[in-house]
Amino acid sequence: xxxxxxxxxxxxxxxxxxxxxxxxxxxxxxxxxxxxxxxxxxxxxxxxxxxxxxxxxxxxxxxxxxxxxxxxxxxxxxxxxxxxxxxxxxxxxxxxxxxxxxxxxxxxxxxxxxxxxxxxxxxxxxxxxxxxxxxxxxxxxxxxxxxxxxxxxxxxxxxxxxxxxxxxxxxxxxxxxxxxxxxxxxxxxxxxxxxxxxxxxxxxxxxxxxxxxxxxxxxxxxxxxxxxxxxxxxxxxxxxxxxxxxxxxxxxxxxxxxxxxxxxxxxxxxxxxxxxxx
Numbered sequence: 001x002x003x004x005x006x007x008x009x010x011x012x013x014x015x016x017x018x019x020x021x022x023x024x025x026x027x028x029x030x031x032x033x034x035x036x037x038x039x040x041x042x043x044x045x046x047x048x049x050x051x052x053x054x055x056x057x058x059x060x061x062x063x064x065x066x067x068x069x070x071x072x073x074x075x076x077x078x079x080x081x082x083x084x085x086x087x088x089x090x091x092x093x094x095x096x097x098x099x100x101x102x103x104x105x106x107x108x109x110x111x112x113x114x115x116x117x118x119x120x121x122x123x124x125x126x127x128x129x130x131x132x133x134x135x136x137x138x139x140x141x142x143x144x145x146x147x148x149x150x151x152x153x154x155x156x157x158x159x160x161x162x163x164x165x166x167x168x169x170x171x172x173x174x175x176x177x178x179x180x181x182x183x184x185x186x187x188x189x190x191x192x193x194x195x196x197x198x199x200x201x202x203x204x205x206x207x208x209x210x211x212x213x214x215x216x217x218x219x220x221x222x223x224x225x226x227x228x229x230x231x232x233x234x235x236x237x238x239x240x241x242x243x244x245x246x247x248x249x250x251x252x253x254x255x256x257x258x259x260x261x262x263x264x265x266x267x268x269x270x271x272x273x274x275x276x277x278x
Contacts, residue, residue: 015050015051015052015251016048016051016052016053016065018051018251018255019047019048019051019065019066019251020065020066020067020087021087022086022087022089022254022255022258023086023087023088023089023260023261024085024086024087024088024089024258024259024260024261025083025084025085025086025089025092025093025096025237025258025259025261026083026084026086026237026242026244026254026257026258026259027081027082027083027084027234027237027238027242027243027244027257028043028082028084028243028244028245028249029079029080029081029082029239029243029244029245029246030074030078030079030080030081030082031079031246032076032077032078032079033076033077034076035076036070036073036074036082037070039070039082040058040068040069040070040082040084041058042058043068043084043249044056044058044066044068045058046249046250047066047249047250047251047254048065048066050250050251051251053065066086067086067087067090068084068085068086068090069084069085069090069093070082070083070084070085070093071083071084071085071093071094071097071234072097072101072205072231072234074231075117075119075210075229076119077117077118077119077226077229078229078230078231079229079230079231080103080229080230080231080232080239080243081231081232081233081234081237081238081239081242081243082231082234083097083234083235083237086254086258088261088262089261092261096235096236096259096261097205097234097235098205098235099235099236100185100202100203100204100233100235101202101203101204101205101207101231101233101234101235102200102201102202102203102231102232102233102238103199103200103201103203103209103229103230103231103232104190104198104199104200104201104229104230104232105198105199105201105209105212105213105226105228105229105230106196106197106198106199106226106227106228106229107196107197107198107199107213107216107217107224107225107226107227108195108196108224108225108226108227109128109131109194109195109196109197109217109220109222109223109224110125110126110127110128110195110222110223110224111124111125111195111223111224111225112124112125112126112214112217112223112224112225113225114153115152115210115225116152116210116211116213116214116225116226117210117225117226117227117229118225118226118227118228120225124223125223126221126222126223127222128194128195128220128222129194130221130222131194131220131222133189133192135220136189136192136197136216136220137189139216139219139220140187140188140189140199140216142219143184143187143212143215143216144184144186144187145183145184146181146182146183147181147182147183147184148179148180148181148182149179149180149181149182149207149208149211149212149215150178150179150180150211151180151208151211152208152210152211152214180206182203182204182206182207182208183203183204183207184201184202184203184204184207184212185202185203185204186200186201186202187199187200187201187202188200196227199212199213202233209226209229210225210226210229213225213226236259242257244257
């Protein structure tokens with residue numbers, strides 16, 4: 001009997017060791033609905049269960065058997081590429097995700113919401129029949145290059161250690177953050193079927209697509225909000241080539257798609273994790 005117990009425990013320990021030995025970055029698909037943190041916890045739970053760990057608690061911070069983190073938070077209503085760091089990779093997220101990001105955003109003219117996306121309450125309605133495709137294309141020029149942008153109130157930005165979105169939901173009064181410099185490398189109108197329009201966006205870190213769509217609506221003498229948002233690229237990871245979907249959340253697939261990285265040099269200060277930018 002004792003021998004059987006030993007034989008069962010050994011493969012489990014071996015599988016957990018394989019998970020713990022992973023170091024690097026890989027990309028997963030985040031669907032609409034859950035938060036980025038929820039998706040990460042689900043991923044950890046799936047991998048730990050595959051390794052034979054009973055009743056894993058991915059939210060438990062202390063004595064974690066699997067060290068993971070994500071870079072570049074996606075709003076709960078957004079989908080697409082979410083980059084995950086495992087092991088040493090958790091320390092390298094900012095460094096390895098320093099490149100541009102790409103999004104496909106569907107905006108809706110004529111309605112503004114408090115969250116600047118479809119999850120919020122409509123706070124303003126305005127006419128949009130006067131807007132043409134040419135009008136949008138012309139206004140987009142002003143949002144390309146190095147620009148100043150005011151982040152949304154409902155965001156992952158923090159004040160006194162608390163996220164602004166959480167403070168607002170608790171009924172606290174929150175003042176808008178000051179405008180800050182952001183970079184838009186490419187911005188094109190893909191489709192225009194009033195009241196909906198689709199934008200293809202390539203931008204740098206700290207950029208908020210929701211703020212862009214809100215500002216664009218105002219520039220068009222109307223209003224607008226984000227109806228759908230998909231991140232198609234983050235750093236070197238693209239939706240088409242690198243992203244693991246839920247059915248691929250296995251140790252084998254993670255090992256195969258892992259981009260390895262080495263321990264950062266001692267004495268080199270790592271950049272702070274990227275803030276939410278959707």
